[in-house]
Amino acid sequence: MASPVFSGQPRSLSSRGTVVLEAIKHAILTGALPPGRQLVETELAQQLGVSKTPVREALKTLAGAGLVTMSEYKGATVRTVDDALMEWVYDLRLLLEPEAVTRTVERGADLAPAAEALRRADAAADRAERSLANRDFHRALYAGCGNPLLVSTLDSLRDQTALISAAAWERVPTWEAEADEHREILRAAEAGSAAEAAELLRAHVCGFVERVRAGGGL
Template sequence: MTGAGLDLRVKQDKLVRDKVVDALRQAILDGALKPGRRLTERELTELTGVSRTSVREALRHLQSERLVEASPSRGLRVAIPTVDEVGHIYELRAELEPLAAKLFVERATQGEVDTLIEIAGQLDPAESNNKDVLDRFDQVLLAGCRNPILEQVLGGLYTRIHALRRISAATPGRIAVTKEEYDDFAAAVLRRSPEDAAEAARRHVKAARASALIAVNLLEQGSD
């Protein structure tokens, strides 16, 4: 009986840790915990209502996802991508996103095409925060590729640059340009042209990379 109870308790502890990981990850992705923000076990214990052990394990897991990193001063902080990391990530995006665009045109259902076009039309240049629209666009695009490995890899890249995408999108004038880029992509999808869709995606990634480099410099200036 003692052994069975111990096994059950371990499973429960693991579940708590996973819930803390999910909560902190979402707070980071939503911007509630901003890049460069120092993270202390005491504060997070108070915020989550769980033990320091669970918080410590959750932070260790988030470090493995590169969402949390060691702070230059002390302790941990929400990760800030380096210029080199941004360059490496956008090198991959420049190859993978055009491929995703091409596969979407070739494989997506008409319902997915209609949904993507509708979402693209919801981008509002007058709105500084279009995060939900961009996230839904990515989800439909990746699902329509019908390639789960590409979806996993490219989705992981989007997670790594979550803060940069949000900050660069809020840069004056950037969302208006993004709107034009998405409209070009939507038009290519409507024409069912894989080549034009891939080229539109390539142009978008190139412009996004330039904005991301500006964003990472802003993040570094505001970090501890």
């Protein structure tokens, strides 16, 4: 495995396990570790300069987040992204996220984290950083809904959403249009217009899927 795979790994985190987890996630979301790539613990550990233990734990965590698949015979591989996965993830988001955003706005929850996530997305150096910042933007809009079960359900989709976005941008780079849509959603939310924010969010999610389909799919 070539060393540039982990050239973008974070260096400011104190926990070795967190560094390993974020480094592998970053490599997956940038495509340095492409879908279907087998993830060999010994190779990853050598590249990252750690033992196999934090790598093994990171792969388990990434499997739980939907970025890695585990097989008794093939071991760990980067999850393959396809149209079916996109449809499943975004269908569930459409069922839950607009309602969560409506409740967040109606409760007057703090939206400053959403504005900060937008700034990070604009300043992102690569697809992985931009995708993760976008993920944080969406979470900031639903985290204040007042229902922890609803939040945790949407949280479970965050990494898969980031993986789908990164894969889609490889073929159809639509992040500028999506950033404009994010700004409009935040504008409505900050104005206290719950119904408008929810409708803009719904159109935003549907628009992403439609753009991917129009571009030939994943």
